[in-house]
Amino acid sequence: MxxxxxxxxxxxxxxxxxxxxxxxxxxxxxxxxxxxxxxxxxxxxxxxxxxxDLQELLSDVAVENLRPDTPPRAHGNLAADLRSWAEQFIEEMASPVGRAYIRDALLGAPDGDNAARCSAYAAEQIGVVLARAAERGEGAPGVELVLDRVVAPMMYRILFRPGGLTADYARGLVDDLLDDSAAGR
CATH class of the missing domain: 1.10.10.60 (Homeodomain-like)
Structure with missing residues (x-):
């Protein structure tokens, strides 16, 4: 033990x-x-x-480096908090260093454990943003919906279609999610 x-x-x-x-x-x-x-x-x-082996070590280091150091910053409302988080996420993950960490994290754990740990980090951060919104009395989508509608498209593009990974793209994903949530879709 x-x-x-x-x-x-x-x-x-x-x-x-x-x-x-x-x-x-x-x-x-x-x-x-x-x-x-x-x-x-x-x-x-x-x-x-x-x-x-070396790949598993590099993978472990990568996963540790992908762990956020601080909770997401509060900006006073759900839209601003979620946009800010998404902008920071895409900036960090789409950078050459972020892409290298993602590759290492995934290559060193073919069983998916590292992917699950990285996903848990994002879910925790989103959970903080959504909990703040709830404390303010704002309606908010669930963590899984944010992962599906904001994080998943960003990760897909980071891994397979790296063009257009801008703050505007991240904000657009958030805005589309919040618009659809407000409309009951």
Whole structure:
């Protein structure tokens, strides 16, 4: 059983930090398990035992980097909050770094666990926005509907049709969702 915190957490942090530093210094193509292990101050066998291979390690680092650091900013109403969140989401995920993290996250976990974790991060953020709206007495769509109508189209375009990924596109998805929700569709 892995203890929360303790040595396991220190090893994970040291290895993740080593990966990020080495990627910045050398580029992804130059990364090796022995190089990461030496930088992190652990043995290569520690990394192989915990992550299996370099792709799984890169995937774990990517998923951690895709986790939002802060809750979404509040702007006073549902439309403004959701637009702001969608703009930030598309800006981060459509960037070259964001795309690389998405690729790594998905490649390292063919069972879908990393995709589920990334989806949970988005759902949590959306949940915060919707909870704020509810506290203000605003009607709001459900989390799943926002995922289906706002996040899913953005992710599809990020992965398969990267043109036109602008803040206007993100705001348009939000506005269409809110218009349809208000009309009962």
């Amino acid at each position: 892995v203890r929360p915190g303790g040595r396991s957490a220190r090893v994970q942090e040291a290895v993740h930090t080593a990966v990020r530093e080495l990627q910045a210094e050398l580029g992804r193509a130059e990364l090796t398990i022995p190089l990461v292990a030496a930088r992190a101050g652990v043995t290569p066998s520690t990394i192989y035992r915990r992550w299996g």
